[in-house]
Amino acid sequence: MLVNQGYPNIKEKLRPKDAASFLVVNLGDLIILILTNFKTQLKIMHIPYFLLVVLICLSCKGKPDLPKSENALKSYLNTELTLPPGFVIEPYATDVENARSMSISPSGIVYVGNRGGDKVYALQDTDGDHKVDRKYILLEGGNMPNGVTYYEGDLYIAEVNRILKFENVESKLDNPGEPIVVYDGYPTESHHGWKYIAFGPDGKLYVPVGAPCNICESEDPIFNTITRINKDGTDVEIVHSGVRNTVGFTWHPETNELWFTDNNRDRWGDDKPACELNKAIKDGGHYGYPYCHQGDMLDDKYGNGKDCNDYIPPVQNLGPHSAPLGVKFYTGDMFPEKYKSNVAFIAEHGSWNRSKKIGYQISIVTLDESHNAISYEPFISGWLNDESQDVSGRPVDIAWMSDGSMLISDDFADMIYRVSYIGS
Ligand SMILES: [Ca+2]
Numbered sequence: 001m002l003v004n005q006g007y008p009n010i011k012e013k014l015r016p017k018d019a020a021s022f023l024v025v026n027l028g029d030l031i032i033l034i035l036t037n038f039k040t041q042l043k044i045m046h047i048p049y050f051l052l053v054v055l056i057c058l059s060c061k062g063k064p065d066l067p068k069s070e071n072a073l074k075s076y077l078n079t080e081l082t083l084p085p086g087f088v089i090e091p092y093a094t095d096v097e098n099a100r101s102m103s104i105s106p107s108g109i110v111y112v113g114n115r116g117g118d119k120v121y122a123l124q125d126t127d128g129d130h131k132v133d134r135k136y137i138l139l140e141g142g143n144m145p146n147g148v149t150y151y152e153g154d155l156y157i158a159e160v161n162r163i164l165k166f167e168n169v170e171s172k173l174d175n176p177g178e179p180i181v182v183y184d185g186y187p188t189e190s191h192h193g194w195k196y197i198a199f200g201p202d203g204k205l206y207v208p209v210g211a212p213c214n215i216c217e218s219e220d221p222i223f224n225t226i227t228r229i230n231k232d233g234t235d236v237e238i239v240h241s242g243v244r245n246t247v248g249f250t251w252h253p254e255t256n257e258l259w260f261t262d263n264n265r266d267r268w269g270d271d272k273p274a275c276e277l278n279k280a281i282k283d284g285g286h287y288g289y290p291y292c293h294q295g296d297m298l299d300d301k302y303g304n305g306k307d308c309n310d311y312i313p314p315v316q317n318l319g320p321h322s323a324p325l326g327v328k329f330y331t332g333d334m335f336p337e338k339y340k341s342n343v344a345f346i347a348e349h350g351s352w353n354r355s356k357k358i359g360y361q362i363s364i365v366t367l368d369e370s371h372n373a374i375s376y377e378p379f380i381s382g383w384l385n386d387e388s389q390d391v392s393g394r395p396v397d398i399a400w401m402s403d404g405s406m407l408i409s410d411d412f413a414d415m416i417y418r419v420s421y422i423g424s
């Protein structure tokens, strides 16, 4: 379904900042927490559904007050955000509600999933001016269709418990019909049930299954894992365990090793534990959850009698509660040499379980030749105003355009940004 032609305008729904707006930033996360973790308690407490509906409606508001015209928005972004010298950021697409995981096909079409919404979009720049001028809705009514990946002509979509597929998707963007169900056997638990998916160098689809709780031991070994599955939906296998909730992973372009972010547990204070960037040098690893966090911190309950040496530590600890999602190594030709191969770019969605917010940035972890981390620093920051704690955006995923520029999705500003290097 084609829903938009011409450069999309910023919606009128954007409203002035107010004192409550930064609280509302995280209400979406809180609603999901309430609906999933506490659903049993809610039933016991007989909390009326209309109250939940009110809360959900509130979570849709509080969007950042952004300039409406394209030029003013570009100027605003380059003033408010801090980038390294020579880089510029501009709106690539606006009005992409709840823009989450992305996948770019060889023809340059950008596929985007939803977590808070129920849609999957295809975004097209038909005239090559680096601005999306067509937006298609491929899927509506999806169950947290967060994960999207384009592979050999087909678009794969991950809902909570199902993998869907639109075959030969680019021949029917305007009228894709119903997707094929590739597999429907993943758990239906919605807590950490939204998924990032990608095909590995082995041609198999990698599908994480998050912990069905903040911190718990699960009887079903499928939880807290990264699985993989054949593209026809056969042979699901657990590849890694002890992974609480990864919503972004990639393969190193030289070694083909799997690198993944992990969101560690909440409600244990502001500064513990750290979130993680991990590296899997072989299959079958255990990455600590729920026993050991950040490589050296035993859990206060589940860590009893355990030893952190029994689990694979992160390559780099990231900000506690910073919510690292998308991670990618640079594979293009546009950025300066120092960003190629051994720099992991990470989209930090930003903290909700912290008295002072952190994250809300694109960070980079630079590696040495042995792939040990030697630095962790911001690449693009400024979506969080440290002083006022105001938030104007929440990065979710990173993808590379064929010209070497970077796309960043933002599910709070409902936008895709394009970052390019123009030199000094
Ligand atoms: Ca265009």
Ligand SMILES: [Ca+2]
Residues within 6 Å of the ligand: 242, 262, 276, 287, 288, 289, 292, 293, 294, 295, 312, 314
């Ligand atoms: Ca870990």
